Amino acid sequence: MTSFADQVAQFMGPFVxxxxxxxxxxxxxxxxxxxxxxxxxxxxxxxxVDPDHGIWASGPIITLMDTCVGMxxxxxxxxxxxxxTLDLRTDYVRSPKPEATVTARGxxxxxxxxxxxxxxxxxxxxxxxxxxxxxxTFMFAASKLAGGWQ
Amino acid sequence: xxxxxxxTLLQQPAGRLDMLPYAALLDxxxxxxxxxxxxxxxxxxxxIGSPGRLHGGAISGLLELAGLLxxxxxxxxxxxxxxxxxxxxxxxxxxxxxxxxxxxxxxxTKLGRRVVNVHAQAWQGSRDKPTxxxxxxxxxxxxxxxxxxxxxx
Numbered sequence: 001m002t003s004f005a006d007q008v009a010q011f012m013g014p015f016v017x018x019x020x021x022x023x024x025x026x027x028x029x030x031x032x033x034x035x036x037x038x039x040x041x042x043x044x045x046x047x048x049v050d051p052d053h054g055i056w057a058s059g060p061i062i063t064l065m066d067t068c069v070g071m072x073x074x075x076x077x078x079x080x081x082x083x084x085t086l087d088l089r090t091d092y093v094r095s096p097k098p099e100a101t102v103t104a105r106g107x108x109x110x111x112x113x114x115x116x117x118x119x120x121x122x123x124x125x126x127x128x129x130x131x132x133x134x135x136x137t138f139m140f141a142a143s144k145l146a147g148g149w150q
Numbered sequence: 151x152x153x154x155x156x157x158t159l160l161q162q163p164a165g166r167l168d169m170l171p172y173a174a175l176l177d178x179x180x181x182x183x184x185x186x187x188x189x190x191x192x193x194x195x196x197x198i199g200s201p202g203r204l205h206g207g208a209i210s211g212l213l214e215l216a217g218l219l220x221x222x223x224x225x226x227x228x229x230x231x232x233x234x235x236x237x238x239x240x241x242x243x244x245x246x247x248x249x250x251x252x253x254x255x256x257x258x259t260k261l262g263r264r265v266v267n268v269h270a271q272a273w274q275g276s277r278d279k280p281t282x283x284x285x286x287x288x289x290x291x292x293x294x295x296x297x298x299x300x301x302x303x
Contacts, residue, residue: 021205024175024196046175049218050153057172058236059211066207067199085206089240 004078005034012037012071022067025060036107037071039064043099054098061102062090065120065134069106073116073138076108081140083116088136096131100124106134114140157231160187160223173215176208180219187223189216191252204247206282209272213284214239216254217268221288224261232290234266241284250274252281265289 009032016022016029016039025047030038041047041064049057066088073083096102105127106120116138121130159165164181167173167189176197179190191197191212199205214236221234256270271283 019200019205020196020198021208022199046171048171049173049215051171052153053233055235057170057211058214058239059172059176059207062210062214062239062241063205063207066205066210082200084246085241085243087240087242088206088210089238091238092236095235 003034005032005075008032008071008075016067016071019067021063025063027064027067030103032071032075035072035076035109036105037068037075038103038105039068039071040101040103042101043096056096056102058090058092061092061096061122061132062088062134064102064104065090065106065122065132066136068104069108069118069120069134069136070138072106072108072120073111073118073140076111076116077140083138083140086115086137086139088134091133093130093132096122096124102131103127116140154231156219157222157225157227160219167215167219170215172211176211176215178212178215186255187216187220189219189254191254193250193252198249202249204249204252204281206241206243206247209243209247209252209282210239210241210284212252212254213241213256213270213272213282214286216272217256217270217284217286217288220256220258220270221261221266221268221290224258224266230293230295232292234288234290236286237289238287239284240286241282243282245279245281247272247281248274253277256286263290263292 047060104122110117120134122132123130167178197208254272259267266288268286
């Protein structure tokens with residue numbers, strides 16, 4: 001029998017690409033485990049805020065991290081339940097290198113009845129030299145949320 | 151960001167923000183409403199995250215740009231502009247982002263020379279019902295002044 005994590009891994013590749021805003025940015029699925037997810041955002045000129053100096057906007061990094069830790073919380077939940085970001089804090093340790101591919105790894109380190117506690121980091125090649133750290137919470141409240149992940 | 155053309159643009163009553171590629175991706179423009187700088191993000195299918203809702207990342211990007219541009223607009227005229235970069239960003243999501251226009255503005259809690267503390271908020275329709283808000287700390291990197299050159303009077 002296939003585990004939920006395996007189902008998710010099979011489902012997530014195309015799923016990430018189908019989410020319209022992720023598709024617009026160029027975000028892609030790399031790998032996942034039982035409570036963690038790895039995604040990538042390759043460099044593209046439309047991700048910059050300062051083209052003269054090759055400086056990335058921070059919004060795309062937040063989108064990458066939000067998607068990444070959101071998926072990690074779904075994995076830890078063990079079901080495709082609707083959930084919403086409650087809060088997300090991002091610390092920008094340094095700027096990505098100008099034309100780097102940014103890799104994000106997010107995990108859910110604690111799941112309660114309603115809340116998923118998540119953390120993650122983004123790097124541009126070496127996880128020991130990160131670009132950003134995030135910490136956040138997601139709320140699972142199926143009855144209160146419209147839409148869903150189907 | 152150290153773009154003087156952007157600082158000049160922000161003095162206008164309204165305009166588009168296409169000189170910032172990521173703002174162009176979000177199709178952002180700005181308006182001065184009673185002196186306040188408001189960013190406008192029209193609804194587009196490419197902003198969708200989960201079905202029928204705006205992606206939280208796009209909302210966060212809008213909030214950060216509202217903060218960034220408010221900080222740039224608050225710099226003294228005539229001085230060399232600092233590079234403004236967010237160091238910490240905390241976003242609270244209060245409501246889901248519906249498939250309609252979203253606006254954002256920011257207020258400066260403390261305008262320092264090295265650090266600027268900002269509160270940004272985003273709403274749809276009624277400002278009394280914010281969709282999301284962010285607390286952002288920006289650090290300013292000032293260009294190094296060549297001591298051999300006397301400042302312009």
